[in-house]
Amino acid sequence: MSTSATDGVVRVALLGCGTVGSQVVRLLREHGDDWTARSGAKLELVGIAVRDTATERDPWVPRELLTEDAEELVTRADVVVELIGGIEPARTLVLRALTSGATVVTGNKALLAAHGPELHAAAEAGDADLYYEAAVAGAIPVVYGLRESLAGDKITAVLGIVNGTTNYILDEMATRGLSFETALAQAQELGYAEADPTADVDGHDAAAKAAILASLAFHTRVSIEDVPVTGIRSITAEDMAEARDSGHVIKLLAVARRTVTDGTEGISVRVHPALLPAAHPLAAVHGAFNAVVVEAESAGRLMFYGQGAGGAPTASAVLSDVVAAASHKVHGGHAPRESTYAELPLHGPATTAARSQIKLRLADRPGTLAAVAGVFGEEGVSIDSVRQQRADDGVASITIVSDVATEAALDRTVARLAEEPSVHEVISVTRVEGA
Amino acid sequence: MSTSATDGVVRVALLGCGTVGSQVVRLLREHGDDWTARSGAKLELVGIAVRDTATERDPWVPRELLTEDAEELVTRADVVVELIGGIEPARTLVLRALTSGATVVTGNKALLAAHGPELHAAAEAGDADLYYEAAVAGAIPVVYGLRESLAGDKITAVLGIVNGTTNYILDEMATRGLSFETALAQAQELGYAEADPTADVDGHDAAAKAAILASLAFHTRVSIEDVPVTGIRSITAEDMAEARDSGHVIKLLAVARRTVTDGTEGISVRVHPALLPAAHPLAAVHGAFNAVVVEAESAGRLMFYGQGAGGAPTASAVLSDVVAAASHKVHGGHAPRESTYAELPLHGPATTAARSQIKLRLADRPGTLAAVAGVFGEEGVSIDSVRQQRADDGVASITIVSDVATEAALDRTVARLAEEPSVHEVISVTRVEGA
Numbered sequence: 001m002s003t004s005a006t007d008g009v010v011r012v013a014l015l016g017c018g019t020v021g022s023q024v025v026r027l028l029r030e031h032g033d034d035w036t037a038r039s040g041a042k043l044e045l046v047g048i049a050v051r052d053t054a055t056e057r058d059p060w061v062p063r064e065l066l067t068e069d070a071e072e073l074v075t076r077a078d079v080v081v082e083l084i085g086g087i088e089p090a091r092t093l094v095l096r097a098l099t100s101g102a103t104v105v106t107g108n109k110a111l112l113a114a115h116g117p118e119l120h121a122a123a124e125a126g127d128a129d130l131y132y133e134a135a136v137a138g139a140i141p142v143v144y145g146l147r148e149s150l151a152g153d154k155i156t157a158v159l160g161i162v163n164g165t166t167n168y169i170l171d172e173m174a175t176r177g178l179s180f181e182t183a184l185a186q187a188q189e190l191g192y193a194e195a196d197p198t199a200d201v202d203g204h205d206a207a208a209k210a211a212i213l214a215s216l217a218f219h220t221r222v223s224i225e226d227v228p229v230t231g232i233r234s235i236t237a238e239d240m241a242e243a244r245d246s247g248h249v250i251k252l253l254a255v256a257r258r259t260v261t262d263g264t265e266g267i268s269v270r271v272h273p274a275l276l277p278a279a280h281p282l283a284a285v286h287g288a289f290n291a292v293v294v295e296a297e298s299a300g301r302l303m304f305y306g307q308g309a310g311g312a313p314t315a316s317a318v319l320s321d322v323v324a325a326a327s328h329k330v331h332g333g334h335a336p337r338e339s340t341y342a343e344l345p346l347h348g349p350a351t352t353a354a355r356s357q358i359k360l361r362l363a364d365r366p367g368t369l370a371a372v373a374g375v376f377g378e379e380g381v382s383i384d385s386v387r388q389q390r391a392d393d394g395v396a397s398i399t400i401v402s403d404v405a406t407e408a409a410l411d412r413t414v415a416r417l418a419e420e421p422s423v424h425e426v427i428s429v430t431r432v433e434g435a
Numbered sequence: 436m437s438t439s440a441t442d443g444v445v446r447v448a449l450l451g452c453g454t455v456g457s458q459v460v461r462l463l464r465e466h467g468d469d470w471t472a473r474s475g476a477k478l479e480l481v482g483i484a485v486r487d488t489a490t491e492r493d494p495w496v497p498r499e500l501l502t503e504d505a506e507e508l509v510t511r512a513d514v515v516v517e518l519i520g521g522i523e524p525a526r527t528l529v530l531r532a533l534t535s536g537a538t539v540v541t542g543n544k545a546l547l548a549a550h551g552p553e554l555h556a557a558a559e560a561g562d563a564d565l566y567y568e569a570a571v572a573g574a575i576p577v578v579y580g581l582r583e584s585l586a587g588d589k590i591t592a593v594l595g596i597v598n599g600t601t602n603y604i605l606d607e608m609a610t611r612g613l614s615f616e617t618a619l620a621q622a623q624e625l626g627y628a629e630a631d632p633t634a635d636v637d638g639h640d641a642a643a644k645a646a647i648l649a650s651l652a653f654h655t656r657v658s659i660e661d662v663p664v665t666g667i668r669s670i671t672a673e674d675m676a677e678a679r680d681s682g683h684v685i686k687l688l689a690v691a692r693r694t695v696t697d698g699t700e701g702i703s704v705r706v707h708p709a710l711l712p713a714a715h716p717l718a719a720v721h722g723a724f725n726a727v728v729v730e731a732e733s734a735g736r737l738m739f740y741g742q743g744a745g746g747a748p749t750a751s752a753v754l755s756d757v758v759a760a761a762s763h764k765v766h767g768g769h770a771p772r773e774s775t776y777a778e779l780p781l782h783g784p785a786t787t788a789a790r791s792q793i794k795l796r797l798a799d800r801p802g803t804l805a806a807v808a809g810v811f812g813e814e815g816v817s818i819d820s821v822r823q824q825r826a827d828d829g830v831a832s833i834t835i836v837s838d839v840a841t842e843a844a845l846d847r848t849v850a851r852l853a854e855e856p857s858v859h860e861v862i863s864v865t866r867v868e869g870a
Contacts, residue, residue, distance in 0.1 A: 027587070037774070038774060144576075148583070149579040149580070150751070153755065154466060298458070299574035303739075303740040307735045312733040320586050332767050333768015
């Protein structure tokens, strides 16, 4: 049950009290007068659901509000802030809150990327609001940006550095010449990477965010299962050095674009490491920072930059959603509903055109480059640039950057190159973005 | 008279049909289905007020909608888009629209910075909404950012490059060694600067935007008359070269900060050229681009970057406001009202602490540096760094960067330096930001 807050009090329930949740509690207590002045509502924290009420908490967390009964807590709040993470029990609790008409504010990207349509349907059914600024890029208001501030434009592409862990690792590799393994170990030591780094380094966290951003940008349902992912494990210090020598950096990007395949408008959504020109705004995003570039038909190129994780920055995003929610409870109006009217088809990588860099080792003798170039030509893939480095042992390294081509054509090219007698090895294939 | 749009049609009136207005017309016509899907309303353009209906227009502007009677047009619209600019007749028309309950979307920074409180009061009286995303930094959604997306944080500073003309000029001076005069002439030739460049190069345009940003960030009324301004006319190519040699760039900044003077919390708002470290995110903002850095207690440093002017980018901001306005007309809710609850006092430059760079020419003989340093010490201004360059004629150039000090103390220091027998000339005093 949820009442509309006609008495000017909005009851807030917090689910989860980890790093972010604890900061939310602190901010609710420290700046209560500000939230009231800005929303017109007095925000009353009515309970904090945790797994174990006996666990030690930050000193500002009121013990009397702790409960292990999240299901009961949800029934007595106007706004439910879900910071448990993961699918269950978060999903059940959020669905229950929305169906009963309570506003939900969540930072749960995994839940949204896997079950977004179900959550939005529950919000619709309960005439409830769903906010999720904290789910993508921490404090950076890119969900607001796409959902509201850019509602008057046609977005053509979204490119984001949306995972701070991998950006930190790649940055350390680029600036200090570290191997992936050493940089990862260092990130783990500093607390930037988890003991099991899979979700970050294999790109799954970024893929969830890519799905959310693409859904908002293109008014089309995109689930995490629609997003092909390549992580950063195979990037070497040598790749980094070579990228720098050619005026590039390598970043793990979430990329969502409008595409046209065989005359059909659609979208392509991916996560992969990519070469970016050093002058691209995303190339200057260092350490654990996040940034999202939005390209729109009228606005041109916009960038949103800031801290993508951490207790206080993420709590800032949560609180902004809570203030907006409270304001709507008091003054009327609601959050934008799920917008899926465009229903654009997803174009898979095979039919999506992109530029790529292919690194080969091949015999250093006359005619081999011509043979390689011939393969590209026969598969209809134009070559943008070629750089060759000779070694003493009769083997040359060659770096080819293609023009825009479908990935299917590129895959065929690479497969045929691997069969060429003069080609010793296809070392790597990397996407090139932002040119 | 304005009706709430219960039939799902929202009547839009456009005042002014220049570069931006014409693009608004085009976007309303080209993407009407998108705006309907996103707002739930059919946007019907009911008229375009212009000074002279006989003037030639872009081919997509429907001649039958043109009228010279703006006052009459305003009475038959749900949403009035004001793109006339300047104070009158814009002020009278906007007030009339708001008082009658119509939503106003405006890009008029001069009007807002000079008469903001009056406009907001009219909106309150008419239970009407006032939107002005296009008034600051073109397509960059920084008004949304401050007014809504960051409502859950305490903003401590806003630093912006909000005038593309001056940024273009300074950039050309920095990268190509041009003088101010040559760079200005070039900007005029390319259409980036007006024939009368005063509003841009003397900082008045930036000051209007600074007032708007500070009002939003600090929930306090700030008018353009509260903003001390220094323009860029006195910046030389030599200043630029020296800034680069010391790892800085010179940018014209709008700066609004929370300050504490004699134990009282307040704010300081200014526009002036400033030295920025080359690694600061604003240092990489080139050409006619704009960017706004927001520093907040929880979120840390955020940056919004994009095109700050131009027909299509500014029209993108206008259309987003129109879509939001239409959505509220159909679904209920309204734009955030003016928020001035904090009522922080404005601290003038004299009491505001900042770092500065002072350039002097002085006699190159033993003891002069000690005398100069002595003046700083006696006025309580600490010195952060000193760089000295010797010339052959017995005169040395010296560049001193101060620690944080009040401007009053710095002014006294500079006045006394000018009186020192060994000091030939105080060449320049420049603020240092972003350190």
